Amino acid sequence: MQVYLPIAEMSVDAFLLVGIGFGVGWLSGLFGVGGGFLLTPLLILIGIPSPVAVASGANQTLGASVSGLIAQWRRGNVDAKMGGVLLVGGVLGSLAGVQLFALLRRVGQVDLAVSVFYVVVLGTVGGLMVMESVRAILRRRTATKRKLHEHFWMHGLPLKMRFRRSRLYISIIPPFAVGFGIGVLSAVMGVGGGFMLVPAMIYFLGMPTSVVIGTSLFQVVFVAANVTMLQAVQLGTVDILLTMLLLLGGVAGAQFGASMGTRLRGEETRALLGLLVLSVAMSLLWGLLRRPPNLFSSGPAL
Amino acid sequence: MIRLALLLLLAWANPGRAQEVPLVAALSQSAVEVTTGFTGTSLMVFGSTEGPIGPGGDEVLVVARGPTRPVVVRRKVPVLGMIWVNGPSARFAGVPGFYFLAGTRPAWQVLPEDERQRNSLGLDSLPLTSTGARSPAFRAALLDLESHSGLWLENTSPVEIAGSRLFHARLPLPAAVPTGDYQVEVLLVRSRRIVARQALAFRVDRVGTADRIATVAADQPFLYGLSCILFAALAGWLGSVLFRRG
Numbered sequence A: 001m002q003v004y005l006p007i008a009e010m011s012v013d014a015f016l017l018v019g020i021g022f023g024v025g026w027l028s029g030l031f032g033v034g035g036g037f038l039l040t041p042l043l044i045l046i047g048i049p050s051p052v053a054v055a056s057g058a059n060q061t062l063g064a065s066v067s068g069l070i071a072q073w074r075r076g077n078v079d080a081k082m083g084g085v086l087l088v089g090g091v092l093g094s095l096a097g098v099q100l101f102a103l104l105r106r107v108g109q110v111d112l113a114v115s116v117f118y119v120v121v122l123g124t125v126g127g128l129m130v131m132e133s134v135r136a137i138l139r140r141r142t143a144t145k146r147k148l149h150e151h152f153w154m155h156g157l158p159l160k161m162r163f164r165r166s167r168l169y170i171s172i173i174p175p176f177a178v179g180f181g182i183g184v185l186s187a188v189m190g191v192g193g194g195f196m197l198v199p200a201m202i203y204f205l206g207m208p209t210s211v212v213i214g215t216s217l218f219q220v221v222f223v224a225a226n227v228t229m230l231q232a233v234q235l236g237t238v239d240i241l242l243t244m245l246l247l248l249g250g251v252a253g254a255q256f257g258a259s260m261g262t263r264l265r266g267e268e269t270r271a272l273l274g275l276l277v278l279s280v281a282m283s284l285l286w287g288l289l290r291r292p293p294n295l296f297s298s299g300p301a302l
Numbered sequence B: 001m002i003r004l005a006l007l008l009l010l011a012w013a014n015p016g017r018a019q020e021v022p023l024v025a026a027l028s029q030s031a032v033e034v035t036t037g038f039t040g041t042s043l044m045v046f047g048s049t050e051g052p053i054g055p056g057g058d059e060v061l062v063v064a065r066g067p068t069r070p071v072v073v074r075r076k077v078p079v080l081g082m083i084w085v086n087g088p089s090a091r092f093a094g095v096p097g098f099y100f101l102a103g104t105r106p107a108w109q110v111l112p113e114d115e116r117q118r119n120s121l122g123l124d125s126l127p128l129t130s131t132g133a134r135s136p137a138f139r140a141a142l143l144d145l146e147s148h149s150g151l152w153l154e155n156t157s158p159v160e161i162a163g164s165r166l167f168h169a170r171l172p173l174p175a176a177v178p179t180g181d182y183q184v185e186v187l188l189v190r191s192r193r194i195v196a197r198q199a200l201a202f203r204v205d206r207v208g209t210a211d212r213i214a215t216v217a218a219d220q221p222f223l224y225g226l227s228c229i230l231f232a233a234l235a236g237w238l239g240s241v242l243f244r245r246g
Helices: A015-032 A036-045 A049-075 A081-107 A110-142 A173-189 A195-206 A210-234 A240-261 A266-290 B002-013 B114-118 B137-148 B208-219 B222-242
Strands: A002-005 A009-011 A160-163 A168-171 A295-298 B023-027 B032-034 B041-049 B059-065 B068-080 B085-096 B098-105 B129-132 B150-152 B160-162 B164-173 B180-190 B194-206
Touching: A002 A015, A002 B160, A002 B222, A009 A015, A009 B023, A009 B085, A015 A036, A015 A049, A015 A195, A015 A266, A036 A049, A036 A240, A036 A266, A049 A210, A049 A240, A049 B164, A049 B222, A081 A160, A081 A173, A081 A210, A081 B032, A110 A195, A110 B085, A160 A195, A160 B041, A160 B150, A168 B114, A173 A195, A173 A210, A195 A210, A210 B222, A240 B208, A266 B059, A295 B137, A295 B194, B023 B194, B032 B208, B041 B180, B059 B164, B085 B137, B098 B164, B129 B137, B137 B150, B137 B164, B194 B208
Parallel strands: B032 B194, B098 B150
Antiparallel strands: A002 A009, A160 A168, A295 B068, B023 B041, B041 B164, B059 B098, B059 B180, B068 B085, B085 B129, B160 B164, B180 B194
16 A cells, blocks of 8 residues: 655555564564664665655654553663663753764765764674673573672762662763763764663663663653654654654554563573674675665755 | 547637647646645646648657756765765756656657757756766766656657547656646647647645645644654554553
């Protein structure tokens, strides 16, 4: 069934969009990531103009994450206090990121910058996650005891606060900095940032995996809302019909993903997410390295 | 319906007036409505001529042009011999978002070259002026990209002749057709000269939900952004309620 998208100004198969939404939503619920880093390239692949794909992708991420967030909230897996600290950093970071994006645009290399950002960030994050989780799985097999907390410089910072859900008593500076950094990256890459937030929370902040997913969804919801608003006002590229079709599949997928996620062990979930992130990075790297089939591309002049 | 229209047109055009009006043409529709279910459509351009058309007689050309917009064509170049990035670009002003040309025979066969160029009949004679990179490859690339998108059509199907004085041509409008005002010109060619021309016009408009969405998004972006956020959040919440298990 073909449907005409009013902002993208093109006609697309509605079932295809619902299907893409379901797949991405499923991953969103399973891993606690918004799925923007998968959705945006997929939409561009089926021919949606990139600005519309980025903006509507952020909008869909918001909806799918709300669905996942509620599912996680019900299981008591959200640390709202930690989420709040991350969010303050995230909103400030995304405002700064938009300025960086505008600068890149003036220089005229947005495409390259975004691709390189994706490859470097996704490649690093994915690689680290796979390595760490494989090591964790092996360690579980050999049944060696691991220290409960490792103390390093971070724990000497002032402004300490108690995060009950995360069982942490740490300074608010690291979570704020993580939130800010993710905010900058998400504005430049047009994603919610969950796939970076999840490992940052686990490895840097030392939060337990069970709380990480719900809390990252909490942050992603608000960052995606911020991005949606900025895109709608500045560029007018949010296609609500596209968003709604993606969400139709996405909300269903997120629920299935969330219930499946509770059955998977933390290390396996992380290894799978790491592999997924890594494969997206590889395909984007391939896109940069291979000789393009058509050297020329056209787009509307600004 | 088309046949009936053609007959009516013939009846109206022929008696007594044939001497003054060498060419009469019309469109099957003057407006195309783009709804959320729009998947493309086609218009019929039809008419009749005073003298016989076809082999040995006059020729008919039909050209349609859509609203224009500026387009940037970029060329990818390898940096450090490995990474492909957008390099030089050329900016074309006034590129038609839709172009269609059909004839009883191709335009280059029935008109002298200078006459064809002057009337910009044919993709190679579109008046595309560019700023930026100078290479003619950019112009060729633009033609190539637009032709592949199905929005620039030249001699894809000929103008059909019925009964030596009636002609009709199908004007296909794909789903990605831009909205705005379209000009259609029907030309009568005799002995390699344009002897008569008739200008027609139609509009492509978004209507209904598609139009309301686009209007609100353009006029009240803050309100639109807010409702996008609320709708998405609502859909997410609804989903979690519907699929609540256990």
